[in-house]
Amino acid sequence: MANFFDDNKALRFQIDNPLMDEIIRLKERDFRDYGKETYAPKDTEDAKDSYNRVLSLIGEITAEVLDVNAESVDNQGVRIEDNAIIYADGTKENHKALTDAGVYGLSLPRQYGGLNFSYVPYVMAAEIVSRGDCGFANIWGLQDCAETIYEFGSQEQKETYLPLINQGYTCSMDLTEPDAGSDLQSVRLKATFDEKENCWRLNGVKRFITNGDADIKLVLARSEEGTTDGRGLSYFIHDRRDGGVTIRRTENKLGIHGSPTAELVFTDAKAFLVGERRLGLIKYTMSLMNGARLGVSAQSVGLSEAAYRQALQYAKERQQYGKPIIEFFQVREMLAVMRAKTDATRALLYENARAVDMYKVYEDISKERTLTAEEKQTLKKYSRLADILTPLLKLFSSEYANQNTYDCIQVYGGSGFMKDYPCERMYRDARILTIYEGTSQLQVVAAIRGVVSGGYLARIKEYEATEVSSEFAQMRNTLVDLRKDFEACVEKINAFGSTSQAHEFNSRRLVEIAGYLIMAHLLIIDANRDSMFTDSAKLFTKHAQEKIAERKSFIENFNQQDLEAYKNLTE
Template sequence: MENFLNDNEDILFHLEHMDLDRIIRFKEEEFTQAQQYSYAPKDAADAKDSYKRVLSIIGEICGEFIAPNAPKVDEEGPVLDLATNQVTLNPATQKAMDMFAQADLLGFCVPRQYGGLNMPSTILCIAAEILSRADGSSLNFGLQQDIAGTINKFASEEQKKAVLPKLCSGEWDSSMILTEPDAGSDLQAVNLKAVQGEDGKWYLSGVKRFITNGCGTIGLVLARSEEKGKGARGLSFFLYKRDEKMIIRRLEHKLGIHGSPTCELQFNKAPSELVGERQRGLTKYTMWLMNNARLGIAAQAVGIAEAAYREADLYAAKRIQFDAPVRSLPPVFEMLTEMKVAVEAGRSLLYETARFVDLKEALEDYSEAHPDQKGDIVDDKKKYAKLAGFFTPMVKAYATEMANKVAYDAIQIHGGTGYMKEFNAERHYRDARITNIYEGTTQLQVVAAIGPVTSGIAQSILDEYDQADYPNAGELLAKVRASRKIFDETLVYVKAYKGEGHEQFLSYHSRRLVEMATDLVISYLLLRDGVHSERKLKVAAIFIAKMPSRIEASRSFITGDDATLLQDYAAVIGQGAV
């Protein structure tokens, strides 16, 4: 039987070696939950065994059912009946969701008291990656736990008891309802109105667009609640349960992820409930929700890239040209090797990010429950909040751009056949394309990541990585350290720049600086992986072989620029001086 966990040696490697013990102790409240729930783990080893068994079930469903049906789901998709205002999922999609519900997998990160599995985000990322390898569109349903997680963190106890058990059982599904026709990335421009009636209830009116699974039973809605409030401070967050006051106007006709319905919604005084405090909808709740969603999209991207690489490798091994498999030709096996290394680099960065997010959330929850705590707990809470804030946009940017490149190369290796619908390569290419757009484009991830790069957060984690022990990596470590020196010098140059156009100089070079930092972080992570495996050390060697040239190229361009290019760009596109 095909199992998408058991056939992935790299995921199994990470499961064996990732540092989860502290996270597990926090999640299991020092294993006191075992006294209340017979199925709760009794120690860290028990928890890890449980994680692997759950992932194996997911791997089996994905390998045996979801992946074989993905081409049909992609071709047929869901259907909207305008007369009844109902969306019917593709039968294979619905059956997959039923299988997850029957296996009690839909409450992945929800606490046990509401019927969930109480899994950490790190394990959710592995599950999301496996599912996305099977079908990129499938993640947009059950296993992306952002909505349930947001409700658990910010909703009232009454709301949690009403909603979370039904999400865990699969009786209800959900959606994140943020985007509007005139408010895409700029969520401060949201105009859907939330008005409080004389009965004290809230009513939503307006249009939302590009809503993934907008046909879900419940939704978390960002709406403007303050009549005079402008920008972010005028927005609040609402829990909406589907009724006749919301009309699905259309399903979008998309390039990819065809199995997932993307809806345009019309709210006509639809009743809803306020979540948390007024005026914190964007600044607190939506930002938390989106950061978790971005981690999920990074996992989706790694999964799609894994699928695209495997399709290319399999085809290259079977395709005979010039009396030999094309896999044996240097131009092809170099591409395949680079694809494989890029996927493993993205996976290492993904799991490290998820680990930081888990520690951040655990420490915040612990501090809230123990407000008298001081010292290490407080310091660690601040540390991991900063690291999560840096790594989340970094992995979203890297993994999604990487997935697009790997999927592109997979078609190239297939040649003309890869362009045809009969092969999965073109579907992976189409599915990958959305990942560096939704939940914040790569450009917005750079905006989020450049602050930690210039404020010293990036340097602090690089210092921490550098102080670790890397036996048998002397020459590779020396290359990384040399590139780190170039990065530091470049950053000093940019921060001190006072020439013409200095106001925009940092912004102009932000992506180059973030990519330099990303290259260095990944290099250290791969060296750390190499401590446990000779093969992983070779993966690090391949990645690091080309990394210094990228760092040097960025340094050369940045320090050789006197900012006149900013003026040249403006002149070329006809907007005058910047």
Template sequence: MIETNYFSDNEDLQESFQSILDWNEIIDAFEGDFHDHKEYQKSGKEEFAMAPGSYEDALEYYKSILESGGDIAGKQVAPIAKDMDLEGLKYSSGKVSFPQSMVKAINQVKEAGILPYSIGRKHGGLGVPATVQTMMMELFSRADASFAITLGCLNLAETIERFGSKEMIEEYVPQMADGKLFGAMALTEPNYGSDLPNLQTKAIKDADGIWRITGAKRFITHGCGFEGIPAVILTLARTGSPTSGARGLSFFLVKSADVFIAGIEKKMGLHCSPTCEVVYENSPGILIGEEGYGLVRYSMAMMNGARLSIAAQAMGIATAAYMEAQKYASAREQFGKTIRNIPAVRKMLSSMDREISGMRAILFEASRSIDLYHWKSERLKERGADEKEIRKDDSIRKWEKLANLLTPLSKYYITELANKIAYDSLQIHGGAGFTYDYDISRIYRDVRITNIYEGTTQLQVVAAIGGVVSGMSAKGHLRQYFEEEFSQFPVSSLLQENKENLEKIVESFAAIENSSLRDEMAFEVVQSTARVLIGLLLERGASKLKAKAKERKELIAREYNLESKSILAANQIEIENRKGQQLTFV
């Protein structure tokens, strides 16, 4: 692996951070009126000591966190990733042990003070917006995906912060911020993967009013905690009848000491990420929020955050694959020249570079949408606003709708393209890449799960298609978003043409009467939407750059939009052909 600072050495990431992202609007939404800084000046509470008091301070604060994370990721974690992968995990009698090099690296993150990056300052966390959290996940995922997942599980305290009672928050969140407790999500069951409304793990109140949970959960990351550190397992269980569906599910906090880890999966990749089978036998649980809202309110909110996190993970893995391909192609000689000068290889590297820029653009736009609706909502609550007042805020409503679309859209697109980039990187390595001598073999294995867990690509398409169709209606939120963004800078005629073709695709799709056929064709519509959106984001990004950086980004945007033109044309033909078949046989 390349050993350097993974934040400062990434040109595309640096362009986004320094020039493309509108930090003022993100800081406005997240920091509000710099309430945490004012609280520190007033009370002197140590947890607010680092809270920024101005836009400049906030940006410098975020930058310092990312530089520290990038340094540890590139110089401490990346060099041990290969050995961690080869050593893997050990399971015995309900206990899981981890490589000591991994334990040491986690402690280095803790000592650097950047471990609780998604936890609020008042509970001992760093308190940073979703956009910065996304960058942190990317940096550590580039070094090692398993390691990044471990950090992500520590930061599941954010879910408890949002939905737990005051007593629950005060008891558990500071411990998680301090690295004394891990987090785990327990949704999936042996017979119920994505079919969560029908899961059967049950929760019943005993005579003392304590909820007792019985059942089994499968594929539970860090359900075992981490090397002697216990976990709190956020568990979805049925409090209603066996046939009550989603409304019969509730959300609980369960201590790992009260469950049994029946085993860990032997996986193709992510060898240092424990994927546990968790057995509940009358395990005590603490209800989170209201009974009956476990899936529709709490688990879905947690999963949306997890989906963005996996998109960021895939972004980091794809970056690692691209960087390794560049390094190998620049060193490997064939036919008297380095292979990066062979046209076929050069074309592959160029395509990878272009897709990396597009993937990062949609990742940050999804993160932006969350900052502009979720955190703005939270700040209004802190000032005493009720739900009705918040719902009246046009900006919050706009960005919430966009976040609900951009989250599955980015998860689908980034994870699929990350798989392709890893595939092409291994191809560039040739036979050497198929051996364990090169990091690309681990990268290739690790990336494969990203378009499967936290909802497969197919489920992300289902989650996105409604937002696309309704969003592109006459007064839809997506159409309005495009119109607003297209008016901010001079877009190319090529991008304008692609947008018009997208409108035709959505119109053709909406005209399909057969619901089964619509389901079959949803991918083409969602893919087309992603391509037009990313093309817009690339051109918008180029408009904010100067000199050579601007020229480079404009070229990337043009090449991307040219490719999109052919993809949209093919999708339109496919939809029209299928409609024709429908008319023929109905």
């Protein structure tokens, strides 16, 4: 039987990362539930064994159900009937298969029907699902909302909503409005307190909402009259059973046809405050979006994996000029670069997920007892690391998924342009990845902070200091030289002032240099643990060298007057 977890050794490799033992020990509080709760592990090996078994189950369902249904789901799309969104038949089957397997809510604590899995296997499940059907990954991934309810909701909200996730209740994250896209501070949907019913009432419009008629909605709304910025926004739970939301339309889209995108009208819709007033955008949405950005990154890596595998298989079978096209080095190069980019973003994905695991587990422990000074330091260190890695990861993984699906079609030639093969669908599906959960430009706006603060540089130097065998010494030296180039580029651009147009104009170049360096280092560290990554490390280091040289040359030759030409051409 096909299995998208068992057939990919790179996934188990991440479960075996050395930091996982500590993450699991902390997550399981030194295995205190063993013998008391069903499925509670007795030690780290037992926990990893559970991770592998559950991921294998998801891998099998993805290969045997989701992947098989993907084409019909794409053709059928979604429709509205009696103010409800009707999924494609294949989507219903996918959702049922995963619900019946009991794998929704795997990262939630056992008391809420979850398996208390750490973030790494949770993210991995999203990657696997996305390899089968990128659009379905949204329906799967919106269970992220449960994480937010767990972190910031009241005890009553947790007890009401979290156990529903495992039963297959769906979620949505309702932020965007017609005039509030990237700039969520402009959200206008109004929340007013209903004294009589002791609840809030929501009125207004939300646009582009994935899974718009979900059972459980998290809604960003303006609760503070007279405010116009993010400090007037709060977060609310709306329960579909309470009514008050009309689905005005579902969008007719380029890709991810199985994932409904809806415009919604809220009319006195009953809702309950999550956490504290005024923290809706500043704290809760940021936390939810950081999780969702990792979700989109997992979606991107899963799609890249699918694109690589399909292109490779085709290139081995397709004959031209009397030989398989893979024997032409121009084709081989496309495929090898696809492989290296996928490995590089996967390495970054799980580095990021481990950092999230580390700080979240300490945040959770801090609700039970006071952390030691050392633990507080560790929490801070990983929280900062996750903050700088997340936008970098979202930027690169989503752009690479686009490049990889583009190259996949190129490897297929004319056949790739036809609906006969999945690569045409995957190419359309990929296009949204650089847009939702913050566009690539907004990821740069977030990531540039890591350049200016020196956060990336410090992390790069930490990677330089990790021990690797002599086999990797030359690659390491190359990266050390490139890091010096990075420092020179940052120095030159910082001299214009961090709020200058020159800085804004060059920010993507600086962020990308940091990204190339970090991913190349991660691949070398992974290759040092397992030779299956050696060639990707070699190739990606070369790739990084080429890409950094381009950016360095641009920055070296940049001067303020150049900006005039850009302005003149766009007047």
